[in-house]
Amino acid sequence: MQQMQNNSEETELVFGTHAVVELLKSPTANQRVNKVLVQKDLKSEHIGEVIKLAKRDRLIVQEVPKNKLDTITNNGTHQGMAAYIAPYQYAExxxxxxxxxxxxxxxxxxxxxxxxxxxxxxxxxxxxxxxxxxxxxxxxxxxxxxxxxxxxxxxxxxxxxxxxxxxxxxxxxxxxxxxxxxxxxxxxxxxxxxxxxxxxxxxxxxxxxxxxxxxxxxxxxxxxxxxxxxxxxxxxxxxxxxxxxxxxxxxxxxx
CATH class of the missing domain: 3.40.1280.10 (SPOUT methyltransferase, trefoil knot domain)
Known part of the structure; x- marks a missing residue:
């Protein structure tokens, strides 16, 4: 599990097109997402959708080089996007x-x-x-x-x-x-x-x-x-x- 400390709060890293897009479409995205990272100079329909969804909820969007995404995802299939989020909450x-x-x-x-x-x-x-x-x-x-x-x-x-x-x-x-x-x-x-x-x-x-x-x-x-x-x-x-x-x-x- 990818965990990091961000502003003294425990966070997790979610990456990949489907995971990030569905995360940002969720009604609680503005409460759970700390920052969205997109690959610098990478243009695609999904990247555009992620940026649009993030801006809708006034989330921080940061452009980073590909090697930065490679490093934080341990060379996972990130498809040019990732997001730092609060830990997932369990339901009643x-x-x-x-x-x-x-x-x-x-x-x-x-x-x-x-x-x-x-x-x-x-x-x-x-x-x-x-x-x-x-x-x-x-x-x-x-x-x-x-x-x-x-x-x-x-x-x-x-x-x-x-x-x-x-x-x-x-x-x-x-x-x-x-x-x-x-x-x-x-x-x-x-x-x-x-x-x-x-x-x-x-x-x-x-x-x-x-x-x-x-x-x-x-x-x-x-x-x-x-x-x-x-x-x-x-x-x-x-x-x-x-x-x-x-x-x-x-x-x-x-x-």
């Missing part, structure tokens, strides 16, 4: 249900049980936003949080989907069930995901990259799903498995 649980209410749909929730790779979290957020997930829940401990790497990988989805961080996933799932949310998990012996009826208020639990869903959390799920595999490798990357399941849920919910 009510935001998830409010999202569903605004859309007039049943809540569609994703629970991530100790996802450790920020690239996986960013990719998962991107897919979750695409299929209409109302919010993501992650644990506070032994899990990646909302970092600049997550923001970059999510290609802007981080600006649109609320992420709630909780101390105890088991207690949180119990609370969801009291609100009539049906909780699904994943297991090798679960039902074939292609027959998944994902209608209604649901939550899908995705486990850790190596260990899967933790035993205590697994005990709380109402039903388990499996993804059949016929190859030699009997597991999928966490973000890939999540994508497969989320699109099946999307298909089921939009028949």
């Amino acid at each position: 649980m009510d935001a998830i249900f409010e999202n569903a209410e605004k859309k007039g749909t049943d809540p569609f929730i994703l629970i991530l049980d100790k996802i450790e790779d920020p690239h996986n979290l960013g990719s998962i957020m991107r897919t979750a936003d695409a299929v209409g997930v109302d919010g993501i829940i992650i644990p506070k401990h032994r899990s990646t949080g909302l970092t600049s790497t997550v923001a970059k990988t999510s290609t802007g989805a981080i600006e649109h989907i609320p992420v709630v961080r909780v101390t105890n996933l088991v207690n949180m799932i119990k609370d969801l069930k009291k609100k009539n949310v049906w909780v699904f998990g994943t297991a090798m012996e679960g039902h074939n995901y292609r027959q998944w009826n994902a209608k209604g208020a649901i939550a899908l639990v995705i486990g850790n990259e190596g260990k899967g869903v933790s035993p205590l959390v697994q005990k709380q799920v109402d039903e388990t799903l499996s993804i059949p595999m016929v190859g030699h490798v009997q597991s999928l990357n966490a973000s890939v498995a999540t994508g497969v399941l989320l699109y099946q849920a999307y298909a089921s919910r939009n028949e």
Whole structure:
């Protein structure tokens, strides 16, 4: 995670076209963005859009040489733009249900049980936003949080989907069930995901990259799903498995 000190306040660096443009389009941009950096002498449609959005909110825009952007992004794919921002804020649980209410749909929730790779979290957020997930829940401990790497990988989805961080996933799932949310998990012996009826208020639990869903959390799920595999490798990357399941849920919910 890229972190720097700026005017005695902790800041993070976001870079790349999609991440910066979506950041500046968000309604809280003028509260969160400390400075926008654009590559000197680089002209493009996206650079122009970034400058226009930044000036709309009276944000500081600084032109810097390419080697400056290369250095602060550790030679990342910055595409000529970056922004220093305040750390990402986590949402309250009510935001998830409010999202569903605004859309007039049943809540569609994703629970991530100790996802450790920020690239996986960013990719998962991107897919979750695409299929209409109302919010993501992650644990506070032994899990990646909302970092600049997550923001970059999510290609802007981080600006649109609320992420709630909780101390105890088991207690949180119990609370969801009291609100009539049906909780699904994943297991090798679960039902074939292609027959998944994902209608209604649901939550899908995705486990850790190596260990899967933790035993205590697994005990709380109402039903388990499996993804059949016929190859030699009997597991999928966490973000890939999540994508497969989320699109099946999307298909089921939009028949």
